[in-house]
Amino acid sequence: MMPLAPAITVWGVVTGVAMVNAGLTIPAALLMTFTVFAGSAQLAVMPLLATGAPLPIVWVTALLVNLRFVIFAAASRWSFMHLPWPQRLLASYLNGDLGFALFSRRFAAADAGLGNDNGNPEQWGYFYGLAVVNWIVWQAGSVLGFLIGGLMPSDWGFELAAYLALTAVLIPMVQRMPAIAGIVSTAAVAVLGVGLPMRLGLLLAVLVGVTVALLGEAWRERRLART
Amino acid sequence: MNHFHDWGYLAAAFAGLTVTTVITRGSFFMLPARFALPAQVERALRYAPACALTAIVAQGVLTRNHEPFLSFENNQWWALLAGSIVFVKTRNMIAMITVGMVVFTVLRLWA
Numbered sequence: 001m002m003p004l005a006p007a008i009t010v011w012g013v014v015t016g017v018a019m020v021n022a023g024l025t026i027p028a029a030l031l032m033t034f035t036v037f038a039g040s041a042q043l044a045v046m047p048l049l050a051t052g053a054p055l056p057i058v059w060v061t062a063l064l065v066n067l068r069f070v071i072f073a074a075a076s077r078w079s080f081m082h083l084p085w086p087q088r089l090l091a092s093y094l095n096g097d098l099g100f101a102l103f104s105r106r107f108a109a110a111d112a113g114l115g116n117d118n119g120n121p122e123q124w125g126y127f128y129g130l131a132v133v134n135w136i137v138w139q140a141g142s143v144l145g146f147l148i149g150g151l152m153p154s155d156w157g158f159e160l161a162a163y164l165a166l167t168a169v170l171i172p173m174v175q176r177m178p179a180i181a182g183i184v185s186t187a188a189v190a191v192l193g194v195g196l197p198m199r200l201g202l203l204l205a206v207l208v209g210v211t212v213a214l215l216g217e218a219w220r221e222r223r224l225a226r227t
Numbered sequence: 228m229n230h231f232h233d234w235g236y237l238a239a240a241f242a243g244l245t246v247t248t249v250i251t252r253g254s255f256f257m258l259p260a261r262f263a264l265p266a267q268v269e270r271a272l273r274y275a276p277a278c279a280l281t282a283i284v285a286q287g288v289l290t291r292n293h294e295p296f297l298s299f300e301n302n303q304w305w306a307l308l309a310g311s312i313v314f315v316k317t318r319n320m321i322a323m324i325t326v327g328m329v330v331f332t333v334l335r336l337w338a
Contacts, residue, residue, distance in 0.1 A: 036248055038247075047286070055240055066251040067272045068273075089253065092249045157331060157335065159287075160306060163307060165320065168314050173280075179277055186278040191290055192295065
């Protein structure tokens with residue numbers, strides 16, 4: 001965990017700077033970081049909040065960005081399902097990208113539902129220690145980012161930093177052809193559909209992109225099966 | 228009105244966003260054990276986050292005033308392209324943002 005602290009701090013600072021440069025005041029930024037606690041989703045909704053987009057569009061956009069967590073939760077559920085619900089609720093809030101990556105590396109057998117030690121105190125202790133340190137380091141980085149971001153003149157165009165940071169999160173997710181086809185078609189629909197009312201172009205773009213990626217994967221599997 | 232000063236709007240937005248954090252991260256901790264993800268749904272879930280991030284970035288960088296902005300004069304696009312190439316080569320987010328902002332600033336001031 002400790003070797004990762006600098007990386008978490010950096011990501012927190014970047015998110016913090018980008019939030020404030022998008023136009024959020026520091027009190028609002030503090031409220032957001034201490035409640036929402038999901039960096040990619042926070043940055044993704046920033047341009048929507050700036051233009052006063054309808055709240056359902058804001059929430060659905062964040063939900064789409066956060067859907068990766070559903071897969072994480074499905075993969076590590078056996079270690080948590082036996083816990084009383086307050087502990088499960090706390091784990092739900094704290095179970096970010098990094099916590100999941102480290103936890104599943106350490107308890108891979110239990111995650112597969114094969115181990116006999118599912119939901120034991122060692123797992124909970126490991127998860128909880130990791131998650132609390134992650135939360136503190138991330139929040140400290142974010143607050144530092146708000147202060148740095150507040151010092152930058154707004155006419156420098158630093159809101160671009162948010163898009164750069166989101167692209168850095170995006171690139172590792174896109175490794176194979178179906179995903180590339182998916183994001184290219186998403187981008188095309190998003191740009192052409194930008195004039196649609198209530199920012200519905202965003203959701204239409206995601207729908208088209210996911211469909212293209214799924215069709216691409218099916219096509220690829222059929223081709224592999226034939227050869 | 229600047230929506231970033233509308234506390235009612237922001238508070239409602241953040242409350243809903245916090246709910247999305249908890250229900251996605253905790254989805255399968257809370258569901259009964261017999262509940263499993265169908266393979267096709269799991270596939271769709273794998274692609275949705277990348278597509279959502281792409282849609283946000285594409286509308287942010289490739290549009291202006293609710294119109295497509297696909298022109299050589301789109302400085303943000305060149306900055307994003309330069310930053311992305313740096314990230315693919317180095318996997319370093321700070322290097323990416325630095326290069327992207329430098330390219331953007333140089334184009335803005337001198338191009």
